[in-house]
Amino acid sequence: MVEAERRLLANALLDFSNQRFILLSESCIPLYNFSTVYSYLMNSNQSHIEAYDQNGPVGRGRYSHHMMPQVMLFQWRKGSQWFEMDRTLALEVVSDQDYFPLFKKFCTRPCYGDEHYLPTFVSIKFWRMNSNRSLTWVDWSKTGPHPGWKFMPGTLTRLLRFAPQIMKFNH
Helix, strand or coil: CHHHHHHHHHHHHCCCCCCEEEECCCCCCCCCCHHHHHHHHHCCCCEECCCECCCCCCCHHHCCHHHCCCCCHHHCCECCCCEEEEHHHHHHHHHCCCHHHHHHHHCCCCCCHHHHHHHHHHHHHCHHHECCCCCCCCCCCCCCCCCCCCCCCCHHHHHHHHHHHHCCCCC
């Protein structure tokens, strides 16, 4: 997953007009219209990568001591794989030759690189550039490896009917 994300970023970086980079799920539904989101991101001086320290088996329990000394246990972070970053940080992620190979080699099950690489890398090297939060929200109240479904199957039809007016898509 992390390799694919890095390739996506590298390809997007080839277009010099791209200044912000965002990875979302196909299930993401915007809460604001495009112009509001665009303005917010373009005027932001930080990237949005969730990174937190979590005890237990799905947090610090996934750390491998083979990552020392580059990544120490106290530096280990977890977060959503969904991110938003500026061009400067995207260049750093794509060009990283220190941390990515370490994660590729030692972040194996039960470690998931898409939940740990970017949060850890950014927290260690670029924490001042990060808002330390995601732009997406997921309902994790149901236990298990995947979030609970927020919408009933018939929701999409109704959403498509009223979203253009509420979110001003046609303006």
